[in-house]
Amino acid sequence: MTVCFVFVFFLQPTPFLQPTPTQPTPTQKPKPKQPIFRYIVGRQFMVVLCVFVISYMGSALKNASVFDVSQTINDIFLDNGIALLITVIILGQLTAQVNAAVCLLDFINNYFHLFTVYLSLGIEISGLLHSVYLVNVVFAKITGNPTPTNEPEKSGLTLALFWARVVGSLFCLSFSLAVVVEALLDETTKMWDGVPAGAR
Amino acid sequence: MSESWTGIHMHATQLTQPNPKFTYIQPPSIAIFFILMVFVGIMEGMQIAAFAVLRVPEAEYKDTHKIAHTNCQLMFKGDNLQLFLVGRQLLVTLCMFVVAKIATIDKDKWVAKHPDANIFGVSDGFQTFIETGLLGALVTTIIGSLIWRVIAGSKPLTFMSNPVIFVIIWACFGFSWSGILNFSWVLGWIQKKILRWERDEFYLGEEMVTKEKKAKEEEGVEAV
Numbered sequence: 001m002t003v004c005f006v007f008v009f010f011l012q013p014t015p016f017l018q019p020t021p022t023q024p025t026p027t028q029k030p031k032p033k034q035p036i037f038r039y040i041v042g043r044q045f046m047v048v049l050c051v052f053v054i055s056y057m058g059s060a061l062k063n064a065s066v067f068d069v070s071q072t073i074n075d076i077f078l079d080n081g082i083a084l085l086i087t088v089i090i091l092g093q094l095t096a097q098v099n100a101a102v103c104l105l106d107f108i109n110n111y112f113h114l115f116t117v118y119l120s121l122g123i124e125i126s127g128l129l130h131s132v133y134l135v136n137v138v139f140a141k142i143t144g145n146p147t148p149t150n151e152p153e154k155s156g157l158t159l160a161l162f163w164a165r166v167v168g169s170l171f172c173l174s175f176s177l178a179v180v181v182e183a184l185l186d187e188t189t190k191m192w193d194g195v196p197a198g199a200r
Numbered sequence: 201m202s203e204s205w206t207g208i209h210m211h212a213t214q215l216t217q218p219n220p221k222f223t224y225i226q227p228p229s230i231a232i233f234f235i236l237m238v239f240v241g242i243m244e245g246m247q248i249a250a251f252a253v254l255r256v257p258e259a260e261y262k263d264t265h266k267i268a269h270t271n272c273q274l275m276f277k278g279d280n281l282q283l284f285l286v287g288r289q290l291l292v293t294l295c296m297f298v299v300a301k302i303a304t305i306d307k308d309k310w311v312a313k314h315p316d317a318n319i320f321g322v323s324d325g326f327q328t329f330i331e332t333g334l335l336g337a338l339v340t341t342i343i344g345s346l347i348w349r350v351i352a353g354s355k356p357l358t359f360m361s362n363p364v365i366f367v368i369i370w371a372c373f374g375f376s377w378s379g380i381l382n383f384s385w386v387l388g389w390i391q392k393k394i395l396r397w398e399r400d401e402f403y404l405g406e407e408m409v410t411k412e413k414k415a416k417e418e419e420g421v422e423a424v
Contacts, residue, residue, distance in 0.1 A: 040349070045341045048296060052337040055300035081297055089293050090384045094286065098388030099397060105404075106397035128338065132346040139354050173342055176335035179319055180303045184229045188309040191229050191302040 041129050042120030051088070058084045059190075127165025131173050134166050233302055237344040240295045243288055244345045245352030246365050250275050252356035261357055268360035274369055286381055287372025296340065303336030 060078035065071070077083040100107045107113075123129070140146045154162050183189045253261070253272050262269050275284055305319070310331075318327040352359045359365075375381075391397075 041346060044345050045337070048341045048345065049334065049337045051293065051296045052300045052304075052333050052340075055297050056304065056333055059301070081301070085294055085297050086380065088297075089290055090381055090387065093289055093293065094381055094384035095387040095391060097285075097289070098384055099392050102399050103392060103397040105400050106395070129342060129346065131342055132350060135347050136350045139350060143354055145354055169342075172338060176338045177343070179305075179330055179335050180233070180339055181230065182319060183305045183310075184233060184302070186313065187229075188305055188313055189229070189302050190304050190306045191232075 038124045039117065039120050041132060042123035043116075045123050045129055046116070046120060050092075054084070054088055054092075055081070060084075127168050128172060130162070130165040130169040132169075133162075134170065229302060233299065236295050236299050237340070240292060240299070240340070240344040241348030242362065242364060243292050243295075243368060245348035245359055246271075246368065247285075247288065248349050249352040249356035249359040252353060253360050256357065265357045265361050267363055267366070268357050271360050271365050271369060274366070280369075280373070283376040284369055284372045287375035288368075290375045290381060291368070291372060299340050299344065300333060300336060303339065304333030305331045307331050 059081060062079070064078045065074050066078065096107075180189075184191070250272055253268060254276070258269070275281060310319075318324065319330060322330070
């Protein structure tokens with residue numbers, strides 16, 4: 001989907017890009033400020049979130065067995081999650097990408113994709129991932145190579161709100177990282193049995 | 201003399217026993233977690249960096265960044281890009297599944313160890329939320345993906361000069377050549393027929409699509 005949006009951004013203005021009732025052209029909305037990176041930020045979180053939720057919901061129980069196949073096959077495909085992995089990649093990712101690469105106009109020409117664009121931008125606006133912008137700013141300072149942008153320079157309330165969201169995001173990230181590390185050190189995660197879990 | 205040897209032996213024996221007074225680092229799970237973060241990050245970033253390097257005239261970096269040049273040559277030669285993208289998809293998703301597994305609290309293990317306590321003393325409701333593993337998704341998105349994209353976009357040549365990328369590209373080729381994901385082409389064809397999708401040439405004309413796709417590749421926008 002990302003490839004589709006990016007490609008449509010770079011198309012010359014043509015009649016097909018004029019909004020019609022059946023063609024919402026979701027890419028037109030964010031064009032003035034070139035917020036493709038904003039979209040990517042929200043979209044990336046959605047992608048990772050989907051993988052985590054699928055993993056949470058689709059993982060097999062220990063010693064699960066199907067189709068009366070040998071335990072080794074079950075261990076490989078169910079216990080280690082290979083079956084779920086292949087299913088997700090083929091059904092959820094590659095099939096769509098195969099078509100999105102050549103039929104990109106039809107691919108994004110529906111209201112569900114418009115919804116996902118707004119959802120991605122909504123996630124970005126929430127500020128949950130704004131710590132990335134801090135990294136962006138710090139890296140630009142270090143390298144002396146500021147990221148080119150078409151957006152107007154932030155000032156006043158906009159600037160304050162931006163940094164407030166950065167601080168909020170940093171807090172969320174720190175807490176999340178602390179929880180994950182604590183659980184790993186405490187050997188209470190779903191890490192495979194037998195892997196020495198940690199550190200104390 | 202013999203007393204001192206005995207003393208050393210006893211001391212050595214004590215050192216090999218777990219000592220509850222001291223915290224010591226035993227890498228595995230925590231190391232696996234962060235290694236996977238770096239691995240996912242490199243794969244997210246290398247796509248950005250490779251397309252960004254495409255925009256740089258080859259003569260400018262051919263001699264100064266030989267590894268980056270080799271990596272880009274390998275990635276964009278013939279049909280290699282398609283093979284790389286398919287393999288990369290598999291590897292990224294595989295790593296994310298593993299991260300999702302090891303970064304999620306196992307309720308049974310937690311209750312067995314801490315029957316009456318929640319992590320950091322949070323409420324029961326929040327503990328339930330944490331056990332879904334969604335905090336791991338936040339960590340993975342920022343530390344394992346977006347930060348690397350920023351770095352790769354800022355310093356593509358330096359990023360592509362990582363020799364690990366050469367290994368990753370070949371690993372991606374290997375997964376693609378295995379054919380394990382090739383059924384997606386059949387499903388894609390079925391999906392296209394059912395939904396009656398048309399190729400872009402149908403709407404835009406062959407010439408324009410070719411021109412725009414070429415411009416897109418030159419601009420490196422696929423990297424997004």
